[in-house]
Amino acid sequence: MSRQSNRTTDSKKMNSELFTLTYGALVTQLCKDYENDEEVNKQLDKMGYNIGVRLIEDFLARSSIGRCQDFRETADVIAKVAFKMYLGITPSVTNWSPAGDEFSLILENNPLVDFVELPDNHSTLVYSSLLCGVLRGALEMVQMAVDVRFAQDTLRGDSVTEIRMKFIKRIEENLPAGDE
């Protein structure tokens, strides 16, 4: 019996599964190493930050996007270019604050949580905390201090995943970035 070989169409999907499964293995390891969920969340965020401060260079090199004029443009670039490029999804940008300094990214599907179920004793684990750190670290490198948090999480029973991003302030260009 010959083997079906239809790998080209699958390879993009498989690549994200490699990332997803590796992320799952990391979270599992962290849950073993740390006593409580808060510590795991913090560690994931920190690792995300470390990734973000380097990922931004990769992103700028691949996308040749110029400097964003305002936070609205930043939001569009994050959702339509960055997420699409790296994770193959396009979150929608909604729920803008009246001041225009805060918005939500709504992810119908969060690729990080494919095949994941939170066990009962991890109710305060914010599984995808890495993403918050990535966004924060990346934007810091382009002189934006932002606060990023999960407002909704499908792993905790919400119908969508919602990431809330708030602009805090502009960072002076000649200050060195914090080294974590």
Add this chain to the structure above:
Amino acid sequence: GTLFSPREGTMADEAPFQFLHNEVLQYIYKSAENGETDNGRNIAKLENMGFRVGQGLMERLTKDTARFKDELDIMKFVCKDFWTCVFKKQIDNLRTNHQGIYVLQDNKFRLLSQLSAGKQYLEQAPKYLAFTCGLVRGALSNLGVKSIVTAEVSVMPACVSDHKMIRKIFS
């Protein structure tokens, strides 16, 4: 820490895993109590993580696939389909002694993206290979094959930027 950037020529969708792998490495080594003296334990941790991931990947990859006719058939699948799914390229060379030892050679291994060549770099190579060894061992395990997977790096004298990775598998 050393500046990390994905290997030239890698696609954007490969970047998340490469960055994550690098960060996992940093975490495992930073969180070890005694730095280098725990190297064996750190390598084992990385290898075990890779093992679980390899099992999961192979399970998804072979869901609709017919059974393999023999061990060599399995190894060819690892070299072509599995390697392509994970690293977007095939293994460049497969050798075997037909007695359970296979050597897989990747001339441009994706995860060795540090730029400096030289002795210091080669000494660091094991930690960059551990997760992938686990991946292969886990993938094979999912197909019912028990193995020991080791890897080594050699640098061609004439071309500093070519990285060779040779893995030996004992079934």
